[in-house]
Amino acid sequence: MKLITKLDQIAATAPCSLALGTFDGLHRGHMAVIHAAAAPGPGLEYWEPAVFTFESSPSGVCSVVTPRDKERLLETAGIRRLYSMRFSEVREMEARTFAEEVLFRKCRAKRLCCGEDFRFGRGAAGDVSLLQRFCLENGVELFVVPPVLEDGEKVSSTRIRAAVEAADIPLANRLLGRPFGFSLEVIHGNHIGTGLGTPTINQAIPDNFVLPKFGVYASWVRVGGKYFAGVTNIGLKPTVGSDRVLSETWMPDFSGDLYGKRVRLFLLRFLRPEKKFGSLQELKEEISKNARQAKEIARACPPPGFGLETCNFSRQS
Template identity: 35%
Template sequence: MQLVRGFHNLRPEHRGCVATIGNFDGVHRGHQALLARLRERGQALGLHTCVVIFEPQPREYFTPETAPARLSRLRDKIELLAAEGVDQVLCLAFNEHLSNLSASAFVDAIMVDGLRIKHLDVGDDFRFGCDRAGDFAFLVDAGRRHGFTVEAAQTVMYDGMRVSSTQVRKALAEADFVLAEHLLGRPYQICGRVLHGQKLARQLGTPTANIQLKRRHVPLTGVYLTSAEIDGQRWPGIANIGVRPSVAGDGRPHLEIHLLDYTGDLYDQRLAVQFHHKLREEQRFASLEALKSAIDADIAAARAHWHAQPLTKSLK
């Protein structure tokens, strides 16, 4: 898969495609169905597929404090799109220039002159342009004028609900990881690189891997039973995700995972942390002693759970 970072990096070989546009946060089963149809259309027309995404996502640009929590950061999203057989991703910087483009200017610059789209597949509720005048009907009319076809993405349902990023976030907020897995088509996980932290957990006798999140908001907060894949094996553990109210911090969300009985060096490795069950909410403790007692209790609960329901160690 080719990743094109920015409109200015488009080359002749990137043009002439079937395309879709959106956030694709989480690349859930609804997105997967859309991408499958796009691949079929591309094969029928003999054209490559292109997904146009924005970074940051538009609501993160306009209202960063209240924007929805990210299900997947940019790197994860690109990997998920590649796994769905997408040929090309065009990632546009959502900035002042792009946010000020009218719907007509967006069509002309991105769809016609930039990508020379031959077919477009979007949700029937898709809106774009600084005046939000760009909707499905607008695109159909633009397609007639510029020579590309437009098709509405079909809604994917599960157990009576529309599969969407919003529904995935709701399932995660309710710690319903079974439902989240059904909506996503895979277990929910957060990926990131292990960085050096304050080493406080090590002083408390429970060394943790401090995982870089690179996002303002996360869809989970609290203490969870988790697991992580390391060198072809899955290790059970326990993780805290939140702002760590019991210690001085930067106020941003952090993910710290303690892997039971693991003794290797994880610094600078990229871990994929899978979430299985919520133990409790994140709490503020009056002292480090109280914090240590809570951590010890959480680990005891984790050991009891994993003893009763052991993970399959080998991933082969």
């Protein structure tokens, strides 16, 4: 997949079938738009599947997918060209200029796919009906994807953020259509876990990423293509202290050095809130208890793999 991050990097290329949106979650609703752009059809075999999006949400809200995971999910879905721009590059463009000069001329879009609530142009003045008019004038096909519903409500990044922040991971997973998680570099911590016999991997939660409710979770961790059940604490580690929000995970069945490596972690279920213990021995006993709980939960949900595969996220999970 080719990544283009600036307007002046866009060069004349093959025509494309272009999905439009912020795609700050790549949830089931977003993926319906992506799949519409990537789906084969009469004439579409000559149009390269592509996405036009922004590196971060224009509204400033936190994403529920990291930039690297976003790229990998799109590539897995069949996207071959990704325009990921800074919003400032197009913020002052009038709606017609954006459509005709950027989408039609620069990107060479022959087919556009978007959701019903797609907006574009300065001040978000353009809507789907205006985009349809521009497409008709320029001989471009427009496919508007209806919303995807869960429990009678539209699937949205707002709902997923609320679920993650409330530690309702099963709901977040159902809305996403895949396990909620992240791929982040393993960094050095204070090595307290090693001294307790429960060595952990530490990953710093990025500032622009949704912040799960502080506490302990059952998790799956992917290391070298293999999956290990984990018990993950997200927060500020009140017993030993931390100056930043960390994801700290112990995998009882794994041993090895992962410092500096990027490790993928999926949260499965919330076990308990963060708690300050009176001693490190109390902390060790609780971690061991939580690890047993996490293994039981992990056994009920097989490792998900990466991409568009899903666990069986039942309402009882």
